Amino acid sequence: MTLTRELEHSLGLAGIEFRHNLARPALFAEAIANDRGRVRPDGPADEQKAFATRLGADGPLVYYSDPSCTGRPVADTFAVARDSVVDTVWWKRDFQQFSPDAFDALLPRVVAHLNARGGHLYVQDTFCGWDPDYAVPYRLVSEFATHALFAENMFASDVPVADPASRRWTLINAPSFICEPARDGTLTERAVIVDLENRIALVLGPADYCGIVKKTMFTVMNYRLPARGDLPMHCSANLGDADDTAVLFGLSGTGKTTLSADPARQLIGDDEHAWTDNGVSNFEGGCYAKLIDLNKQAEPVIAQALSMPCSVIENVPPLPDKPLAETDPQDLDLTDDSITENTRLSYPLAANDNVAAGAQGPHPTTIVLLTADAFGVLPPISILSSDEVMYHFVSGFTAKLAGTEVGVTEPQAAFSACYGAPFMPRPAAVYAELLAAKMKTHGARCVLLNTGWTGGPHGVGRRISIAHTRSLLSAALSGALDDVACDTHPIFGLAMPRECPDVPSEILDPRNTWADQAAYDAQAQTLRDMFQANFKANDFASMGIRAVM
Structure with missing residues (x-):
């Protein structure tokens, strides 16, 4: 069946020219020639959105999204609440229920809009995942060539998946379809809606930030893989000469990308991975760097x-x-x-000329939970028990810095379950239990690595030396901390190594680095209370997570 007949049969798209699997240079030219929309808050809706630099086609494409959508529109992200999935999804503010009846009326309305608009659409066929055992064929149908180029950069091609049509996911990206909440069941004029049962997603209205093209599929994989017993992970990963895979979880600003980019280790990927019976593999064929x-x-x-x-x-x-x-x-x-x-x-x-073959590696030997504690009270490194792994994994803690946002004058705690709550569609305990089980099966160790402050909070203390952080990480990866003597933190209950190669022993207990140790104790108790409040607010205890502090 030709692509034209297939899209007419499966979606009802008709009378449209499909520009299918264009190469990157062709998409580059198409984006500059054809991508039009809003790029300024007070500007018209038909301005040029994509541009060349002085390097022309030999350089990058510079793209501007709608100014109201320069990140993922989490408040406008939904899943269709069909009977087959409604009891398995972790419904929350940034992943809300969408009425099946409303979706079943909306999809043909979007198709009719595209058919009436005519012209052309870009169709890019890629794969989410490098391991053919779980990889999902991913078809992007988009109005903008930029989005097709982004998909070509960010996803794998030629993964030998059996019977791809039966496993294919389709995302229709239609910025020209402006939602009407009263008619369409949306909250605003834009929406990102995932139909988990029927393997289709819609990105509608001024929601043309490129990251939606990949994060929507990441959400799909995060829902799909646990049913197979596989663990999807928002993490970076790399591989050492001894075939020792390391997985690094962490929110923005914790060092996830920087620490995984180690010239002595091969990069598996910087953002999204799966841990299956075959080991660790990247979801992506590219990087989306800040x-x-x-x-x-x-x-x-x-x-x-x-x-x-x-x-x-x-x-x-x-x-x-x-x-x-x-x-x-x-x-x-x-x-x-x-x-x-x-x-x-x-x-x-x-x-990157130092990528592991096939963007894959064996089962991890070390799991690293990264945090950047701007309160200055967590140890630089802690050895975690199985219960602590689950607790800190579902907590997903880091801290915003004073001065990074208007009105933020003191460090503020930021918690995101599993280090990516907005795109984790199942309850957090599902991922935590899979992580604990796989660590036990494969004998992986886990450390909590703090890349934040020592000697006081941000503004008083100093950032932990990157050289010391790399030494701590190297020691953890090599097993040098496996049998070292530890002290127990009196407030957090964490196991703190007494020594580490190339790291001054006096900084390993953070209390020792504060001039006013009573002030340290008060700050540590404040952060402990924040952990406890977050644990209670999310009712993690009812999910079987043990409170360890």
């Missing part, structure tokens, strides 16, 4: 990818005195957050 304040010396792969042909630079403002067509991408001001702090770069894994 650009704000990028240190090009510390992140040379990302810096080089800025000039890579057909990479996608998202929402980095042009220079005030020079058009993009005359700008070298290396000259862009990566400190400019006037559009958003969430500036991004999409590029294929091939930009």
Whole structure:
């Protein structure tokens, strides 16, 4: 069956030209020629959205999303509450129920809109996952060539999946379809809606941030894999010379990408993975790196990818005195957050010449839970028991820094279950239990690694040395901390190693680094209370998670 007949048969799309599996250079040109929409808050809805730099087709595409959508629209993200899934989904503010009747009326309305609009759509066929045992064929049907290029950068191709049509997921990305809440059952004029039963998703209205194209599929995988006994993970992963895989969980700003980019270890991936009976494998064929304040010396792969042909630079403002067509991408001001702090770069894994074969590795020997404690009270490293792994995994703690947001004058705790709650559609305990079971089966150790502050909170103390953090991580990965003597933290109950190679022993107990130890105790008790309040608010005890502090 031809693609045209297949899409007419499966979706009802008819009278449209499908530009199918165009190569990156063709998509680059199509994006500049055809992608139109809003790029300024007060601007028209038909402005150019994609641009070349001075490098032309030999360099990146610079893309601007709708100014109201420079990140995932979590408040407008839904799943269809069909009987087959309604009791298995963790319903929450950022993953709400959508009426099946409303969806079944909305989908044909979107199709009719696209048919009436005519013209062309971009269809890109890729795979989510490198391991053919679980990989999902992923078809993007999009109005914007930029989104097709992004999918081509971010997902794998030619994965030998058996009977792909029976496993395929389709995402229809239609920015021109403006939702009407009273008619469509949405909350606003945009929506991201996943139909888990029928393997289809809709991205509608001003929701053209590129990350939605990948995070929607990540949400699907997070729902699908646990039913197979596999663990989907929001993490980075790398592989050592001894075939020792390390998995690093962490929220933004904790060092997940930086610490996994170790020249002595091969990168498996920087964001999304599965742990199956075959080991660890990447969901993605690319990287979606933050650009704000990028240190090009510390992140040379990302810096080089800025000039890579057909990479996608998202929402980095042009220079005030020079058009993009005359700008070298290396000259862009990566400190400019006037559009958003969430500036991004999409590029294929091939930009890194130190990637593990097939973006896969054996079962992990070490699990690392990363946090950046701006309160300055957590130990630099702690050895976790099985119960502590589950507790800290469902807590997903880090801290926002004073001064990073208007009105934030003291560090603020940030908790995100499983280090990615918005796109974890099953209850947090499902993932925690899988993690604990797989760690037990394969004998993996786990540490809590704090990349935050010591000697006081942010503004008083100092950031833990990156050299010390790397030494702590290296010791954990090598097994040097497996049998070392530990002290128990009197407030958090954490096991703190008394010594670590190349790390001063006096910093391993954070209380010793504070001039005012009574102030340390008060701050530690405050953070412990925050952990306990988060645990209670999410009712993790009812999910079988043991309170360890």
